[in-house]
Amino acid sequence: MKLRERLRAGKNFKLREEDADDKPLRDKSNGDSKAATKDEERAATELASGQIAALQEMLYAQRKHKVLLVLQGMDTAGKDGTITALFQAINPMGLRAVGFKAPSPIELAHDFLWRIHPHVPVPGEIAIFNRSHYEDVLITSVQGMIDDKECKRRYQHIIDFERMLVETGTQIIKIFLHISKDEQRARLQARIDDPNKQWKFDPNDLEQRKKWDDYQQAYQRTIVATDTEQAPWYVIPANSKTHRNLLISTLLLEILQDLNLRYPDPQPDVGKIKVV
Numbered sequence: 001m002k003l004r005e006r007l008r009a010g011k012n013f014k015l016r017e018e019d020a021d022d023k024p025l026r027d028k029s030n031g032d033s034k035a036a037t038k039d040e041e042r043a044a045t046e047l048a049s050g051q052i053a054a055l056q057e058m059l060y061a062q063r064k065h066k067v068l069l070v071l072q073g074m075d076t077a078g079k080d081g082t083i084t085a086l087f088q089a090i091n092p093m094g095l096r097a098v099g100f101k102a103p104s105p106i107e108l109a110h111d112f113l114w115r116i117h118p119h120v121p122v123p124g125e126i127a128i129f130n131r132s133h134y135e136d137v138l139i140t141s142v143q144g145m146i147d148d149k150e151c152k153r154r155y156q157h158i159i160d161f162e163r164m165l166v167e168t169g170t171q172i173i174k175i176f177l178h179i180s181k182d183e184q185r186a187r188l189q190a191r192i193d194d195p196n197k198q199w200k201f202d203p204n205d206l207e208q209r210k211k212w213d214d215y216q217q218a219y220q221r222t223i224v225a226t227d228t229e230q231a232p233w234y235v236i237p238a239n240s241k242t243h244r245n246l247l248i249s250t251l252l253l254e255i256l257q258d259l260n261l262r263y264p265d266p267q268p269d270v271g272k273i274k275v276v
Contacts, residue, residue: 003251009176009233015220020180022237025246041242045085048249053089055253056126058261060094063124065259066170069252070129072138073177074215075205076187078238079130082177085245086252087128096121099130112136112154113161120165133158137222142214155225162231172231173255175248176223177238181212 006024026037059065071079083097098119107115113133121127137154140146146154162172179187188209191201208215227233234251238244 003247003254004232004234007234007236007247007251009223009227009235011224011227013220013224013227013233013235015178015216015223015235017180019235020178020183020237021239023240023243024237025250026243038240038242041240041246045242045245045249048246048253049086049089052086052249052253052256053091055256055259055261056090056094058263059126059256059259060091060124061263062261064169065261066121066123066165067126067256068121068129068165068170068172069126070132070134070172070174071177072132072134072175072219073238074179074184074212075202075208076184076191077177077179078241078244079177081241082245082248083128083130086249090126094124095126095128097128097130100132100135111157113157116161121170123169133161134222134226138215138218142211142218152225155222158226159228159231162226162228166230171255171259173252174226174231174233175251176219176233176235177244178235179238181209183239184209184212 003025026041059067071082073079087095087097096119100115103112103115116133119127119129137146137151137158141148141151166172188201188205191197223233223235236244236247236251
């Protein structure tokens with residue numbers, strides 16, 4: 001079974017706290033120490049990232065496909081860490097990361113997808129959304145900014161939007177980074193305790209944490225409603241950072257390999273040129 005099939009959310013998806021600690025690619029029978037296992041996962045991720053970099057060069061040279069990687073998850077789920085771990089080896093000319101914060105007044109004056117469309121990938125590019133258009137059905141519903149009717153309408157707008165992207169050559173990979181409430185507590189506390197990481201801490205994270213259950217329900221509803229054949233959701237157990245990175249790099253490598261990427265055919269006339 002391909003990894004994408006194992007991680008696919010599907011229409012029967014249930015968001016369970018205990019699943020955040022799953023490690024589907026870890027060999028539980030080898031008896032190695034936790035430190036050794038993490039080192040192995042880092043090495044495997046580095047290897048996969050190198051293969052992704054090689055395929056990305058073909059993607060960039062071919063200028064045929066477009067890849068959109070959507071990263072969603074609760075605060076501290078690892079969106080930034082995933083980007084750092086997976087894409088260090090990639091030529092930045094064919095890579096673009098976009099972080100979506102709270103919408104500006106002019107963005108709020110338009111439809112909620114207006115600010116998203118300019119950032120979708122162009123041919124030959126991998127675009128990474130650190131948060132995305134899904135914030136407009138997650139935060140808005142939990143905070144009571146939209147009602148159920150408007151939320152369902154936005155689900156349909158998202159499905160239509162993503163179908164248009166797919167039909168015009170975009171491969172969409174939507175990832176939900178699933179961490180437990182206890183793991184988030186530990187990561188928030190680590191930020192507070194480390195002076196070099198306190199800049200990452202936002203007191204509003206504690207206010208949002210109070211609505212943990214509401215967000216979990218909103219994520220489950222959203223994932224089930226917007227998981228489609230053209231743009232499926234993949235749920236990544238993310239309590240373990242090293243295993244999270246291994247899962248995502250393996251998944252991304254699998255999907256890129258299936259695109260049958262290659263360099264453009266050589267041009268006969270160019271091969272005859274002699275540089276003097």
